[in-house]
Amino acid sequence: MAEASRTSEARRDAVFGRWVIFSPARSRRPTDLKSHGPANPSPGPDDGAPKPSCPFCLGRESECAPEIFRVPAPDASPSWQIRVIENLFPALRREAEPPAPEDEEPVGAGECAVRGFGFHDVVIETPHHEVRLWDLDAEGVGGVLLAYARRVQQLAEHPAVKYVQVFKNQGASAGASMAHSHSQMLGTPFVPPSVNSRLNCMKEVFESSGKCSLCAIQSKDILVSETHNFSAIVPFAASYPFEIWIIPRQHSSYFHETDQDKVLDLAGLLKSMLQKLCKQLNDPPFNYMIHSAPFGLSSSCLPYTHWFLQIVPQLSVIGGFEMGSGCHINPVFPEDAAKILREIDSS
Amino acid sequence: MAEASRTSEARRDAVFGRWVIFSPARSRRPTDLKSHGPANPSPGPDDGAPKPSCPFCLGRESECAPEIFRVPAPDASPSWQIRVIENLFPALRREAEPPAPEDEEPVGAGECAVRGFGFHDVVIETPHHEVRLWDLDAEGVGGVLLAYARRVQQLAEHPAVKYVQVFKNQGASAGASMAHSHSQMLGTPFVPPSVNSRLNCMKEVFESSGKCSLCAIQSKDILVSETHNFSAIVPFAASYPFEIWIIPRQHSSYFHETDQDKVLDLAGLLKSMLQKLCKQLNDPPFNYMIHSAPFGLSSSCLPYTHWFLQIVPQLSVIGGFEMGSGCHINPVFPEDAAKILREIDSS
Numbered sequence: 001m002a003e004a005s006r007t008s009e010a011r012r013d014a015v016f017g018r019w020v021i022f023s024p025a026r027s028r029r030p031t032d033l034k035s036h037g038p039a040n041p042s043p044g045p046d047d048g049a050p051k052p053s054c055p056f057c058l059g060r061e062s063e064c065a066p067e068i069f070r071v072p073a074p075d076a077s078p079s080w081q082i083r084v085i086e087n088l089f090p091a092l093r094r095e096a097e098p099p100a101p102e103d104e105e106p107v108g109a110g111e112c113a114v115r116g117f118g119f120h121d122v123v124i125e126t127p128h129h130e131v132r133l134w135d136l137d138a139e140g141v142g143g144v145l146l147a148y149a150r151r152v153q154q155l156a157e158h159p160a161v162k163y164v165q166v167f168k169n170q171g172a173s174a175g176a177s178m179a180h181s182h183s184q185m186l187g188t189p190f191v192p193p194s195v196n197s198r199l200n201c202m203k204e205v206f207e208s209s210g211k212c213s214l215c216a217i218q219s220k221d222i223l224v225s226e227t228h229n230f231s232a233i234v235p236f237a238a239s240y241p242f243e244i245w246i247i248p249r250q251h252s253s254y255f256h257e258t259d260q261d262k263v264l265d266l267a268g269l270l271k272s273m274l275q276k277l278c279k280q281l282n283d284p285p286f287n288y289m290i291h292s293a294p295f296g297l298s299s300s301c302l303p304y305t306h307w308f309l310q311i312v313p314q315l316s317v318i319g320g321f322e323m324g325s326g327c328h329i330n331p332v333f334p335e336d337a338a339k340i341l342r343e344i345d346s347s
Numbered sequence: 348m349a350e351a352s353r354t355s356e357a358r359r360d361a362v363f364g365r366w367v368i369f370s371p372a373r374s375r376r377p378t379d380l381k382s383h384g385p386a387n388p389s390p391g392p393d394d395g396a397p398k399p400s401c402p403f404c405l406g407r408e409s410e411c412a413p414e415i416f417r418v419p420a421p422d423a424s425p426s427w428q429i430r431v432i433e434n435l436f437p438a439l440r441r442e443a444e445p446p447a448p449e450d451e452e453p454v455g456a457g458e459c460a461v462r463g464f465g466f467h468d469v470v471i472e473t474p475h476h477e478v479r480l481w482d483l484d485a486e487g488v489g490g491v492l493l494a495y496a497r498r499v500q501q502l503a504e505h506p507a508v509k510y511v512q513v514f515k516n517q518g519a520s521a522g523a524s525m526a527h528s529h530s531q532m533l534g535t536p537f538v539p540p541s542v543n544s545r546l547n548c549m550k551e552v553f554e555s556s557g558k559c560s561l562c563a564i565q566s567k568d569i570l571v572s573e574t575h576n577f578s579a580i581v582p583f584a585a586s587y588p589f590e591i592w593i594i595p596r597q598h599s600s601y602f603h604e605t606d607q608d609k610v611l612d613l614a615g616l617l618k619s620m621l622q623k624l625c626k627q628l629n630d631p632p633f634n635y636m637i638h639s640a641p642f643g644l645s646s647s648c649l650p651y652t653h654w655f656l657q658i659v660p661q662l663s664v665i666g667g668f669e670m671g672s673g674c675h676i677n678p679v680f681p682e683d684a685a686k687i688l689r690e691i692d693s694s
């Protein structure tokens with residue numbers, strides 16, 4: 001469909017099975033309320049000196065919750081490059097008793113409650129307050145991704161952990177409460193709702209077409225960039241304007257099983273996508289999430305589970321329509337967003 | 348569980364089947380970024396004179412998209428009390444050709460796209476710029492609810508409309524672009540994702556227990572208030588702090604079939620809940636959504652579909668964990684929120 005002739009269109013994707021409404025006209029609506037744009041742009045290098053009160057800064061390690069492991073600085077100084085620590089205000093608690101096997105899979109779909117057992121960790125991506133993830137070189141970004149993978153691997157060995165959600169909040173309107181560059185992961189004693197619906201949808205697609213939904217993506221129109229091992233696309237039914245998915249080109253269920261060479265390749269692509277978003281959208285707040293498979297999946301599920309990393313710049317506020325229906329309204333067609341992102345120089 | 352001994356707990360509800368993590372400790376975490384609180388409190392009566400530029404104000408009708416119907420002012424003046432109009436920047440377009448029957452239920456769960464056909468309407472709740480919905484008397488609020496029901500009824504008669512999402516955005520951080528008190532509805536040519544998952548979850552509960560998930564709610568701990576026909580509760584697995592559901596006490600699938608007396612009863616309860624939220628949470632931005640059944644449901648589905656109205660004050664920003672996993676983290680236990688809301692005088 002030619003760009004000029006585009007009006008509204010509704011699309012359903014083959015990964016989450018969600019409908020999204022594309023409506024370019026929506027971006028022209030007026031407002032008499034305060035701007036919806038990025039209310040709090042992320043801190044950048046211009047922000048100046050490290051905040052003396054930031055517990056994530058080098059030298060303030062004692063103000064943090066316990067360290068799980070660290071990646072030492074490459075120059076063999078006493079310093080560190082990355083720290084994985086416990087979250088001091090965890091949503092789920094590692095000290096809580098894990099749910100007993102009979103609580104784990106409560107019968108039926110009725111109400112149920114389990115103890116708040118789980119792991120909530122923070123990954124401090126750099127010792128320096130003013131450095132953003134995409135200011136690091138590809139090796140630096142790769143170190144962060146490898147730290148995720150290593151920690152996910154550790155959590156996968158706990159029998160009561162069913163899933164680990166790895167995510168990053170950058171900027172206050174993306175939910176961040178700490179400015180110092182970091183990400184988080186939460187190991188849950190249940191398979192979260194979106195993971196379940198993703199698996200169900202991909203299973204249905206596989207059963208009807210014999211294909212993995214992500215392996216089946218062909219369109220060059222939505223491609224932003226490609227490396228030997230990964231593709232970066234704006235998904236066919238993106239819920240958010242300029243949303244990007246980075247997908248391994250070879251079918252693979254678990255993020256944490258990615259080998260070191262591939263992780264480095266991923267790191268380069270992730271850095272370049274974050275740079276493109278930063279340039280095109282003026283340093284927007286954003287989130288990224290790694291969508292992997294739940295642990296202990298039966299081997300029959302592996303052919304249709306395929307991990308990917310989703311990047312979502314936060315450009316608008318969600319309203320009652322999205323909250324009520326689960327259907328998003330996106331003013332930017334994926335093909336148009338992909339074209340714009342393809343054309344930006346990321347260096 | 349006694350309030351003092353509460354740490355974290357994970358709960359799954361019997362309506363959407365979603366897990367929610369309750370973690371009171373989370374509310375104590377520090378921030379070095381700008382406040383997450385209501386960034387843009389809703390305009391109140393103190394805001395003063397009507398905005399000369401507001402197209403929703405009395406006398407500016409010609410600046411609006413076409414009117415669908417109006418509720419005349421009670422005093423038989425040429426004025427109006429409520430107007431239902433077309434949205435000037437619609438997400439879906441009534442002029443578009445409705446999807447052909449073969450597009451309507453695309454085979455399989457794969458990618459699909461349909462023309463952007465649908466109805467996007469605005470309900471102007473009052474002619475006066477500075478009046479908020481809960482400033483109206485119960486009859487006034489009832490008039491708004493009856494206008495929703497009347498318009499939903501009209502849309503239900505269109506063969507290509509599968510669902511109507513009625514919703515209200517109040518305040519910029521709840522997504523509102525217009526300050527003048529209004530709500531919206533979107534009639535979609537597909538059943539939206541959350542409606543599907545709600546139906547599937549309630550069906551499973553019904554099949555395993557023989558009960559409608561909403562009729563089965565018993566607990567007095569989560570009750571905020573009750574009238575002859577409706578209960579207001581903080582749901583057992585509320586995704587958001589101080590979220591309220593108003594539920595018809597008698598099993599009923601469709602909101603728009605509620606009779607006039609019951610609507611008036613609902614209006615009084617809705618007004619009182621909005622007043623309580625306004626008092627307790629200092630005039631927060633909020634959304635409300637009516638969750639009803641899709642049109643043309645087979646009669647075998649009616650025993651487990653039960654409509655309700657969900658009110659969500661917007662107190663915090665969603666982060667990557669929620670976006671990725673679909674699982675919310677709520678720092679306030681429903682029993683605690685219900686107790687606080689019960690005790691506030693709403694008058």
Ligand SMILES: Nc1ncnc2c1ncn2[C@@H]1O[C@H](COP(=O)(O)OP(=O)(O)O[C@H]2O[C@H](CO)[C@@H](O)[C@H](O)[C@H]2O)[C@@H](O)[C@H]1O
Nearest residue numbers: 055064065087088089169175176177178376664666667668
């Ligand atoms: N000294 C210290 N040692 C160890 N850890 C420390 C610490 N000081 C603070 N922390 C932790 O560091 C984390 C920083 O995380 P983010 O800035 O990404 O967002 P946060 O988790 O606060 O909430 C956002 O993300 C979550 C999850 O998506 C949403 O629930 C929420 O609404 C949104 O604001 C916090 O979780 C905090 O508990």
Ligand SMILES: Nc1ncnc2c1ncn2[C@@H]1O[C@H](COP(=O)(O)OP(=O)(O)O[C@H]2O[C@H](CO)[C@@H](O)[C@H](O)[C@H]2O)[C@@H](O)[C@H]1O
Nearest residue numbers: 029317319320321402411412434435436516522523524525
């Ligand atoms: N003169 C006129 N005549 C008729 N209609 C007019 C008009 N001038 C403006 N409008 C319409 O009035 C509506 C006002 O709606 P709201 O303030 O509730 O939020 P909006 O729909 O902008 O977006 C919020 O809600 C939607 C749906 O939830 C989210 O997609 C979005 O991100 C969020 O900001 C707009 O939809 C606008 O198109």
